[in-house]
Amino acid sequence: MNGRHYARCFAGIATREALRFVQQRERFIAALVRPLVWLVVFAAGFRSVLGVAILPPYDTYITYDVYIVPGLVGMIQLFNGMQSSLSMVYDREMGSMRTLLVSPLPRWFLLVCKLLAGTLVSILQVYAFLAVAWMFDIRMAPLGYLVLLPVLVATGLMLGSLGMLLSSVIKQLENFAGIMNFVIFPMFFLSSALYPLWKMQETSLLLYRVCAVNPFTHAIEAIRFALYGQFNGAAVLLVLLTLGILLALAIYGYDPARGMMSRKGGGD
Amino acid sequence: MTADSPAILEVSGLGFSFGPKRALDDVSLDLGAGEFKVLLGPNGAGKTTLFSLITRLHESTEGEIRIEGAELRRDPGRALARMGVVFQQPTLDLDLTVQQNLLYHAALHGLGRAESLARIETELGRLGMAERARERVRRLNGGHRRRVEIARALLHRPGLLLLDEPTVGLDVPTRQTIVAHVHRLAREDGVAVLWATHLIDEVAADDSVAVLHEGRRRAQGSLSQVLAETGAADIGAAFAALTQAGPAGQAPVGDTT
Numbered sequence: 001m002n003g004r005h006y007a008r009c010f011a012g013i014a015t016r017e018a019l020r021f022v023q024q025r026e027r028f029i030a031a032l033v034r035p036l037v038w039l040v041v042f043a044a045g046f047r048s049v050l051g052v053a054i055l056p057p058y059d060t061y062i063t064y065d066v067y068i069v070p071g072l073v074g075m076i077q078l079f080n081g082m083q084s085s086l087s088m089v090y091d092r093e094m095g096s097m098r099t100l101l102v103s104p105l106p107r108w109f110l111l112v113c114k115l116l117a118g119t120l121v122s123i124l125q126v127y128a129f130l131a132v133a134w135m136f137d138i139r140m141a142p143l144g145y146l147v148l149l150p151v152l153v154a155t156g157l158m159l160g161s162l163g164m165l166l167s168s169v170i171k172q173l174e175n176f177a178g179i180m181n182f183v184i185f186p187m188f189f190l191s192s193a194l195y196p197l198w199k200m201q202e203t204s205l206l207l208y209r210v211c212a213v214n215p216f217t218h219a220i221e222a223i224r225f226a227l228y229g230q231f232n233g234a235a236v237l238l239v240l241l242t243l244g245i246l247l248a249l250a251i252y253g254y255d256p257a258r259g260m261m262s263r264k265g266g267g268d
Numbered sequence: 269m270t271a272d273s274p275a276i277l278e279v280s281g282l283g284f285s286f287g288p289k290r291a292l293d294d295v296s297l298d299l300g301a302g303e304f305k306v307l308l309g310p311n312g313a314g315k316t317t318l319f320s321l322i323t324r325l326h327e328s329t330e331g332e333i334r335i336e337g338a339e340l341r342r343d344p345g346r347a348l349a350r351m352g353v354v355f356q357q358p359t360l361d362l363d364l365t366v367q368q369n370l371l372y373h374a375a376l377h378g379l380g381r382a383e384s385l386a387r388i389e390t391e392l393g394r395l396g397m398a399e400r401a402r403e404r405v406r407r408l409n410g411g412h413r414r415r416v417e418i419a420r421a422l423l424h425r426p427g428l429l430l431l432d433e434p435t436v437g438l439d440v441p442t443r444q445t446i447v448a449h450v451h452r453l454a455r456e457d458g459v460a461v462l463w464a465t466h467l468i469d470e471v472a473a474d475d476s477v478a479v480l481h482e483g484r485r486r487a488q489g490s491l492s493q494v495l496a497e498t499g500a501a502d503i504g505a506a507f508a509a510l511t512q513a514g515p516a517g518q519a520p521v522g523d524t525t
């Protein structure tokens with residue numbers, strides 16, 4: 001088991017994720033249409049209602065549709081993280097997870113490979129979305145698209161780890177709706193994705209505080225600053241910290257000594 | 269198994285509980301190169317649990333599992349590298365082609381692309397599946413999917429092949445083909461095979477047998493040994509005798525370890 005084995009293993013896992021992504025065209029279209037509906041319909045409607053004051057990283061008044069782009073980028077990664085990891089809960093996926101887990105490289109490495117591969121897929125989705133947004137005249141400086149890349153790796157891994165952690169503790173999942181209701185919606189709405197936090201603060205101090213500690217808020221702020229070629233150190237640091245914690249818990253969740261498989265139909 | 273053949277799989281004193289439920293209790297098994305051992309047990313006997321422990325999907329602190337001498341808890345990488353597994357539930361990606369599925373598995377085991385392709389051709393060819401390499405798995409029937417899974421389990425040339433109820437849901441000719449193929453692997457390539465089933469008609473005359481019932485090993489040895497020790501005329505009667513008696517106070521028979 002040398003370095004070459006590790007490299008081949010990662011390449012194999014990434015290729016598989018990419019092939020699945022390409023072959024499940026509906027998933028790609030859904031991943032693209034979802035944020036576009038928000039951008040084109042929701043943001044257009046709110047544009048007239050909601051003005052966004054000048055706040056960093058913006059140096060001028062911006063329209064609402066420009067404001068929500070980073071939130072929608074986060075949404076793509078949030079959905080992707082939940083989807084690719086939570087599909088492990090399903091039986092057939094559990095099966096393919098087994099073939100992964102009985103292979104010889106250390107389990108933490110296999111799980112990190114899977115997360116990285118899922119993150120790469122989510123990054124492809126993000127850039128496809130930004131390309132469409134460009135056609136709707138929402139354009140960033142070229143540097144922004146570049147600075148965004150490393151940030152997307154961190155935020156994608158963070159959200160992927162969350163999904164993986166959930167998949168290790170949830171026994172059964174009837175459908176995606178449970179996760180929609182209890183993870184995706186709260187994370188998305190209680191964040192700075194749709195409205196700046198100061199706006200939330202005017203309404204409810206409690207909600208503001210919840211939003212401020214939501215790691216998804218920091219993921220979005222890291223993305224927002226990166227899109228303008230800036231580096232939000234505090235947000236990135238919080239994303240990395242959350243990533244570390246979630247990843248450690250997810251790896252613990254897949255520890256064979258804990259026998260998490262047993263509670264999910266792995267037994268007789 | 270001959271006395272001088274080195275043990276490929278050694279399971280000793282293995283126990284495991286799901287919460288309060290005792291799934292396996294003091295199970296010992298051994299398997300030599302080229303040995304085809306049928307692990308017989310009714311549904312719920314603990315066969316799948318035993319497989320999950322040998323494949324390290326979960327880990328037990330009671331007892332020990334060694335694969336070609338490598339202890340699974342201490343040296344999982346070396347142990348898993350020598351093992352090929354066919355799980356009870358299908359584990360292929362339906363949307364990928366046969367070859368893509370197999371390349372993925374080969375990559376997990378660190379094989380390079382050229383070598384992988386050569387081995388894929390060989391293993392599929394042996395099962396008459398070579399021309400199906402570029403088909404999507406979704407288009408294959410159950411029997412062909414199983415063959416692909418067997419080919420996959422052999423790509424990294426394991427010394428030990430584990431199959432958990434591999435013929436469930438397949439028609440009779442397909443079952444016979446698969447049973448014959450895996451027997452040939454043991455006989456000609458020296459692969460040690462552990463074949464779990466509840467179907468007694470899959471036991472061939474020169475197989476060795478281990479009977480598992482209610483988490484305990486009730487018998488182990490060659491078919492003739494088990495028959496002699498249970499006083500049964502055939503394996504069906506022996507199996508009935510070993511699995512229908514109550515759990516209490518029955519001493520395991522046929523221990524050759």
